[in-house]
Amino acid sequence: MNDLKQEIATYKRQLPDLLGQQGKFVLIKGDEVAGTFESYQDAPTAGYQRFKLNSFLVKQITAVGRVSKHCKMKAPKYPRPPLGIFSSIPAPL
Secondary structure, three states: OOOOHHHHHHHHHHHHHHHHHOOOEEEEEOOEEEEEEOOOOHHHHHHHHHHOOOOOEEEEOOOOOOOOOOOOOOOOOOOOOOOOOOOOOOOOO
C-alpha cells in the first residue's frame, strides 16, 4: 500500500510555486503535479479518471500546514479513601 510519502514530499517541494494558487486544490501523483482545481470535488474526479484506482494526493494549497495532535489522556491517580469514610452505614456514637 502506498502511504503517499512521495506525494507529500512533492507537495512540500512545490509549495513555493503553488502558493500563487492558494486556496485551490492540487492533484499530485508521485513527483508530478497533475493539476490544480477550484473545488475539492473536481480534483479527485480528475485523479480517478487519470490514475484509475492507483493512489494520488489531493490537498488544499495553504501557506500553513495543519497540525493535528491526538493523545490519550489518562485519569489522574488519586489515593483511595480509607474504608468507612463513605459508608452508607452511620458510624456508632
